[in-house]
Amino acid sequence: MAVQNTIKVAARRREATQGFWERAYIFEVIRGLWITTKHFVSNLYYHILKLFGIIKTHPLTPTIQYPEEHRLLAPRLRTLHRLARREDGSPRCVACMMCETVCPALCIKIVAEEVENPYIEKRPQSFDIDIGRCVFCGFCVEACPEDAIRMDTGILEIASYSRAGMVLDIDTLLALRPTAMRTDKEVDELQKQLLE
Numbered sequence: 747m748a749v750q751n752t753i754k755v756a757a758r759r760r761e762a763t764q765g766f767w768e769r770a771y772i773f774e775v776i777r778g779l780w781i782t783t784k785h786f787v788s789n790l791y792y793h794i795l796k797l798f799g800i801i802k803t804h805p806l807t808p809t810i811q812y813p814e815e816h817r818l819l820a821p822r823l824r825t826l827h828r829l830a831r832r833e834d835g836s837p838r839c840v841a842c843m844m845c846e847t848v849c850p851a852l853c854i855k856i857v858a859e860e861v862e863n864p865y866i867e868k869r870p871q872s873f874d875i876d877i878g879r880c881v882f883c884g885f886c887v888e889a890c891p892e893d894a895i896r897m898d899t900g901i902l903e904i905a906s907y908s909r910a911g912m913v914l915d916i917d918t919l920l921a922l923r924p925t926a927m928r929t930d931k932e933v934d935e936l937q938k939q940l941l942e
């Protein structure tokens with residue numbers, strides 16, 4: 747509830763700081779179209795220069811031939827969630843409900859059960875995340891005292907034919923693995939190679 751109140755206050759503040767031209771909306775639409783057109787024309791110009799060999803590298807936005815080519819991801823990018831395991835293979839999660847409580851989209855549902863281990867006391871019997879509602883804010887990762895939920899799978903292509911298909915259960919979340927993380931410097935170097 748506290749998080750939702752904070753979001754409402756932030757939205758009200760933003761409304762209060764908007765000037766007449768922003769509130770009129772249509773001028774912002776025209777400005778957006780102008781920016782898009784400007785980038786389109788300048789990119790087209792540089793692509794033609796490169797095509798005729800007048801320039802060797804492209805100084806502006808490259809065209810990435812998705813899905814054959816994928817854009818390089820920054821190491822800190824928040825991607826699909828996963829649940830981490832302990833060394834013995836059991837979930838690190840202790841079902842404290844911190845992530846479920848802090849989630850602004852209310853898309854985490856945990857059912858806890860007791861365990862005999864006095865150091866853990868609880869574990870999740872079920873742990874569902876409705877990715878269709880998730881806003882990828884990362885609050886759940888920040889709130890977790892056990893470092894049990896992470897957003898480092900490198901998976902961004904998430905789709906389903908049904909809403910139910912977007913709900914990931916505990917087995918799916920535990921089966922996901924982290925992507926090979928690169929440093930910022932490595933990403934910059936690979937990005938430069940891609941632009942050549």
Ligand code: SF4
Binds near residue numbers: 882
């Ligand atoms: S990243 Fe998604 S699941 Fe995690 S707190 Fe934000 S909205 Fe909720």
Ligand code: SF4
Binds near residue numbers: 839843892895
């Ligand atoms: S905050 Fe971490 S330990 Fe607590 S329920 Fe969520 S994933 Fe589990």
